[in-house]
Amino acid sequence: MILSQTHVMTKKIMIAGPTASGKTGLAIELAGKINAEIISVDSRQCYRLLDIGTAKPTKEEREAVPHHNISVLDPDEEDSVANFKKRADRTTEEILSRGKKVIYCGGSTLHLQSLIKPLDDIPSADPQHVEKLQSIANEKGVEILFEQLKKVDPDYAKKMDGLNRQRIIRALDVWQQTGKPFSSFHSENPIEPPEDMAVFALNHPRPKLHQRISQRTDRMFELGFMEEVKQILQMGYDPGLQSLQTVGYRQAVQYLRGEISEEKMIKDIKTATRRYAKRQITWLRRWPFVIWLNMTEMNKESAIQEIFTKLD
16 A cells, blocks of 8 residues: 555654554554655654663664664763754655655654744753753752752643653753743744644553553563663663663662662553653643544554545
């Protein structure tokens, strides 16, 4: 099946949804049918070495369909939504110039939003503020900064995808510079996708999604997740790095330090992942233009058929 001429205006398709909802598998299947390449919209898959814990597409999947924004940074490199947007825009132009379509696949909500609406005009980072905040996070833990953020900018703290060290520091830096909450710089104008983009999201009933999260977590450990974390630490990377504050890696480090038991580590990963998925869904539900795919009634093939129907 090849996408018909009636779909020619839709050059970009976004496959979003909560973690463990099956985005990657669907995107790969769809890409093969519409002559597309995939850009990962994930704030952690861009890091090298973080493979199992970020559920990167396998080598075979990446050979079947070209993927971008995967393993492009070392774990100790700082990244941002703005940097991601520059990479994504550049890659999008390259893919379209080859006469192919683009599939944006992922669940990092701010990254997804940056592809739909322009980033707001926010003050640049103050290196002195950032250095001081980094020191506090390293010495006392990022949690203490998050507690401060909840006091000065509860709206942004509430919307945050997990305990994201970089975003917490960024928000506090802007507040320290301006005296204004970081969230006040975010435009409240209605969000509308570009005319050449269609946005889909995968939906599962909560019990089913929780089951998928549990199964994927168990699978991570079967695939050697702990060996992956040990290797990263043995290479000298600081566990306080932005990249290693990811759900899964953070709990694994706690276990390796003897702070929690193996049982608690696995339980905490599953709990944190469920909470993250809930925040992702809440965010996506605010976008009226999202076309939701009910995955309890569809397999990948019927979901693709539904996508084609909506694009007609």
